Amino acid sequence: MIAIPTLETDVLVCGAGIAGLTAARTAQEAGARVVVLEKGPETGGSSAVSAGIVWTARDLAGWLSVQPGGDPTLGKAQVTTYPEAIEWLRSQHVRLEPFEFGASGWNPPFPYAAFQLEPKADGRSNPRAAMDRLTANIAKAGGRILTETAIREFHQDAAGRIIGVEARGPSGLLRISAKATVMATGGFQGNPELRARYFGPYSDRMVLRANPYSTGEAFQAAQAVGAGTAGPFGRFYGHRVVAPPAVVDFPSFPRVHLGGALPGAILVNLRGERYVDESESDEVSVHALPHQPDALGVMIYSESDAATDIGSAALETVRSVGTEILEAPSLDSLAERMSSHWGIARVPLLDTLAAYNAAAAAADATMLAIPRAGDLHPLTQPPFYAIRFLPGITVTYGGVRIDAFARVLDSTGRPLGGLYAAGADAGGIYTRGYAGGLSMGLAFGRIAGREAAASAVSP
Numbered sequence: 001m002i003a004i005p006t007l008e009t010d011v012l013v014c015g016a017g018i019a020g021l022t023a024a025r026t027a028q029e030a031g032a033r034v035v036v037l038e039k040g041p042e043t044g045g046s047s048a049v050s051a052g053i054v055w056t057a058r059d060l061a062g063w064l065s066v067q068p069g070g071d072p073t074l075g076k077a078q079v080t081t082y083p084e085a086i087e088w089l090r091s092q093h094v095r096l097e098p099f100e101f102g103a104s105g106w107n108p109p110f111p112y113a114a115f116q117l118e119p120k121a122d123g124r125s126n127p128r129a130a131m132d133r134l135t136a137n138i139a140k141a142g143g144r145i146l147t148e149t150a151i152r153e154f155h156q157d158a159a160g161r162i163i164g165v166e167a168r169g170p171s172g173l174l175r176i177s178a179k180a181t182v183m184a185t186g187g188f189q190g191n192p193e194l195r196a197r198y199f200g201p202y203s204d205r206m207v208l209r210a211n212p213y214s215t216g217e218a219f220q221a222a223q224a225v226g227a228g229t230a231g232p233f234g235r236f237y238g239h240r241v242v243a244p245p246a247v248v249d250f251p252s253f254p255r256v257h258l259g260g261a262l263p264g265a266i267l268v269n270l271r272g273e274r275y276v277d278e279s280e281s282d283e284v285s286v287h288a289l290p291h292q293p294d295a296l297g298v299m300i301y302s303e304s305d306a307a308t309d310i311g312s313a314a315l316e317t318v319r320s321v322g323t324e325i326l327e328a329p330s331l332d333s334l335a336e337r338m339s340s341h342w343g344i345a346r347v348p349l350l351d352t353l354a355a356y357n358a359a360a361a362a363a364d365a366t367m368l369a370i371p372r373a374g375d376l377h378p379l380t381q382p383p384f385y386a387i388r389f390l391p392g393i394t395v396t397y398g399g400v401r402i403d404a405f406a407r408v409l410d411s412t413g414r415p416l417g418g419l420y421a422a423g424a425d426a427g428g429i430y431t432r433g434y435a436g437g438l439s440m441g442l443a444f445g446r447i448a449g450r451e452a453a454a455s456a457v458s459p
């Protein structure tokens, strides 16, 4: 029988996106020996293919304004450690420039602080360069980084403390014993079976706009050794993504989504019914979409949106990836075309349009079956247009339960011992709205790395 090779370290980090790389480098700086496992062929994860804006709320009040019922201790941990974490990233020779979202697209609905990772001459970020820098720093300080190596299960001692993992690498199974372990594998959005469990009957139609490796092995393995979970599991960070025949993949994901740029538009499902308050921002209203038939939505807008600077810029990027846009001189003929081309129920759609325009003309949102809190503009200026879209998922919001020290808790709220989580693996941080994914990974990566090292190297 061939023995399974075994490694030994102080701190083991599973996952090498911003959360894992930050945790690993932080633990090293605190004196710990570090091993990093990365399932993909290279480090960086979704962090490396993101738009590279590290941002979050300036204070807890802003953070809580989009997280109803959210845990203030986690929010506070994120927003209060963020400024130090940005300075720390600079100390790693990662270039960060202040960033304004500006009027040309989506803006956070609260005062925010934002920085762009490694801005290039064309104005875009280079998050890959930032992740490569962190990776090089870890390697230079003696850290071992094992790519194409995925955690499969956690090992416990008799007291239940996590003392290492079993992983699968290119040469087969591998055991790593560690005094402390950080899970930072980026959530479970790449796992269609888990998506079906949490996001509803049409979740198979969700478009993955993230790295393909985050399939929830660590999440499931942690539950198997007693980790508690924290939701909301039905919510996620994502955007509307234009439907085929449009081809939307990397690197077009950060640019091409039907964000909140068309304030006069309405959204309907295959039944021709409005299904959500369109004035909610895109990353919140998208949560309702996997529950609609075939997870399909249609955005209907008029020339008054299309002709604005914001509208025309957004539509130009959408057109550039081959999106099918139906156009018609009247709402009647648009409904006819939507029915014959896409199978949208015509008569209910006409009822929906009439009811919407009546409510908008009366400036009375209470006339609508599905409320609309803002932007109640009638659809009256021809031509009229329609675009189909699907829910795009970037990261899950549900995950293992943690406290403000990034310790993984069991279902009774007690630390499991020896296990920490950071980034998208940590559940219960965002409950509804979104306040930055990179900042969440960075802030909790710092906390997890520091705490894991303290528990591993303390006498």
Ligand SMILES: Cc1cc2nc3c(=O)[nH]c(=O)nc-3n(C[C@H](O)[C@H](O)[C@H](O)COP(=O)(O)OP(=O)(O)OC[C@H]3O[C@@H](n4cnc5c(N)ncnc54)[C@H](O)[C@@H]3O)c2cc1C
Pocket (backbone or CB within 6 Å): 014, 015, 016, 017, 018, 019, 020, 037, 038, 039, 040, 043, 044, 045, 046, 047, 048, 049, 050, 051, 052, 053, 054, 055, 149, 150, 151, 152, 184, 185, 186, 187, 209, 210, 211, 213, 214, 215, 216, 217, 218, 253, 254, 394, 395, 422, 423, 424, 425, 436, 437, 438, 439, 441
């Ligand atoms: C197109 C796009 C644009 C975005 N733009 C922004 C933005 O501008 N600002 C912002 O704040 N957020 C943005 N985000 C979201 C942000 O990128 C994520 O929230 C963040 O990167 C999550 O960091 P993480 O470290 O938790 O996960 P990741 O960066 O995904 O890292 C997780 C790593 O774990 C690895 N892994 C998975 N399973 C295993 C396993 N079993 N064993 C070992 N390793 C494993 C994965 O391969 C991956 O490398 C964007 C995301 C995308 C996809």
